[in-house]
Amino acid sequence: MDNFPVVDQPNAFVDDYSEENALLVKSAVGLDSHLQKMVGNDFDSRMMQRCLELAKRATGRTSPNPLVGAVIVKDGEIVGEGFHPRAGEPHAEVFALKAAGDRARAATIYVSLEPCNHYGRTPPCSEALIAAGVAKVVVGMVDPNPLVAGGGIARLRAAGIEVVAGVDEEACQKLNEGFVHRILYKRPLGILKYAMTLDGKIATSAGHSAWVTNRDARNEVHQLRAACDAVIVGGNTVRQDNPYLTSHQEGANNPLRVVMSRSLRLPENAHLWQTTEAPTLVLTEVDANPDVKELLRKQGVEVLELTPLTPDKVMAYLYERGFCSVLWECGGILAASAIAQGAIQKILAFIAPKIIGGNNAPTPVGDLGFTTMTEALPLERVSWRVVGSDCLVEGYLPRKS
Ligand SMILES: Nc1c(N[C@@H]2O[C@H](COP(=O)(O)O)[C@@H](O)[C@H]2O)[nH]c(=O)[nH]c1=O
């Protein structure tokens, strides 16, 4: 399944694309002669799904840019593919065009995000598509970036190219929800993830939390981390759980591990400082213990002072750092503060069918100051699915007006 040379070596294939590779890709997508006869939405949707598959090859590596995939089809055959590997490198369309060469002329290109129309770190893809002589462009979603925002589509149409927009739009939007949020609100998308028992506890009253969920759910969390730019915990979580916060997957992205600690009462030896597969950033306040700062820095940990250290300030800082999505894996007190400050938009709650009891056992979200049920935050766009023996509930917090 993984043997697409054009995909596994995104940059190499610019020069390396061969007829043989084209055939490999073609058969991998299942474009046999009977599928070549598919027309209209089924075919468009299939090609857009392929774009998304390609885009995901760069999961966690493109911020502040989006994940984008492109496929060029000529006479029912894929003649070029590409994806955006990271910010500063060519866009998906450019890789696909290089791969297709002359075969791009009069072809259709599928791209999961509207082609850009601006000179950024790279020249506009709209002009590259016009120069290559493509006949039709099928777009997944319009680019919310004000530098593009429909301008790419308009430019292509003005050049006489047929443009179809909105194919599998929902899936395209979902893949880049962090990028879209970043562009619209000038903050990374905040995702609060927690694992609780059926009676709403994240640990026993003695603080023991390994493990609430089953292995499948934990694997899912690792994948989630690989798709995020940063993961945030508070000092308490470091002291109690001594987590790694990595994606635990060979070759996958690891997020920046962020610890928020005003007091800097942190253990001298923690997995976070002793593992090097992912960078660690400790955020604290200006007057925090200088000895601990020194000790952390000596262990290769980046230490920064943000005073006052609040969730919104942290998200503002991570936005400046170019991040699109940030995973909050903190305890209830920090989670409540992050929700109250609007630092969290999305909730992922793993629910394990276990009962732990205990009046003092911690819960996923601390006090929000609500006294009546009418104040409860109603999640929107809620969905749930079974992950191993657990249930995963996903939803979005309403935006404050
Ligand atoms: N990565 C990507 C696009 N990204 C668009 O271009 C912006 C970044 O431009 P630049 O700084 O030049 O890389 C990014 O914010 C988004 O609006 N566009 C596309 O057509 N295809 C791509 O593969």
Ligand SMILES: [Zn+2]
């Ligand atoms: Zn572009």
